[in-house]
Amino acid sequence: MRVLYRLEFLILATVLMACQSSKTEPLPYLGPHQQLGDSTVYYRVDSFAFFNQDSQLVTAESLRGKVYVVDFFFISCPTICPVMTKHMKELYKRYQSDPRVVLMSFTLDPRHDTIPRLKRYAQKLGVSAPKWNFLYGPKEDIYSTAAKFLISASQEDDSDPLTIIHSGKFVLVDGEGHLRSYCDGTSKEEVYRLAEDIDRLLDEMADEGYD
């Protein structure tokens, strides 16, 4: 019996320690790495340019030093998008007063989701840029940008938005365009976990002297 107690104590202690160390450990770098001599070059997304709902150009460059969350959606999406948008709005509220955090929702249906429609959608939702950008651009650019963020998306019939198939992932990007975390944007629990990762990334950036 005594052995058992001791064992329990040990397990408890290990768990406690594990919890603590996970707080300070940096988030991983996702995507394919490259080894150049001694140094590792981490995968990053460093070039894109789209218009947001205010017709303002948002580029990878303009987001340097910001932490941003990316998802791909379309307004008439009858399945997973509404709950993704609802969870994005939770993040919007949580980081409303922190200018370091930006949200990016790219439309997969630019044919119907024009800039004025995106603007109206954002207004109805009660949100605005530059905190939450709804992004519009040529279709090929949007789908290739999804691939850059390691989010899968495709459309079978160009004229029918109901043939759009896409992942509900949220991807977390750091100040230099590295992908640092992701989650299933349709799951409330996973989005809460992503928010913890956002906080960790902000701590990390504060340590590195970003502001």
Place this chain on the structure above:
Amino acid sequence: MKVMINHLGRIVLSIILPLALLMSCGERYPQGKALYEAQCAWCHMSDGTGLEGIYPSLVDREDLRKQLWRIPCAIRYGVYDSFRIGGDTFSVVMMGFPDLTDAEVSNISNYIAMSFLQLQEGPYNERIVADMLKRCRSREDTFRLLKSKLQSQ
């Protein structure tokens, strides 16, 4: 052996039974709940709260409580709004679900009434729903009405 049966009995009584009871009391309309989850929760969310500004909440809606027919009508025929895109097409605000039977519509409506509108009893059954559906405007009627309204403007 006897001890085992005893144990089993206890497990059933103390864990499984209360769990089963707990699960069933929230689910007077298991088919309604399942259909709601599969067809409606995408927009109105599992907890009925919707997406503010885009998809309306169904929780504690006094207007729906007072006009119970609006739920089966919305399910069968959808909800329409009259804004104009180009010529004179009408935008569907919520698509109807014409393939659901009266019984299924009744079960979903009861699920909504009890889970979100906080009614103690489900107010619908197949007969009541059939009657309500006869009186709400069909999709074609709505189109005709909207069209004449637009033309007279």
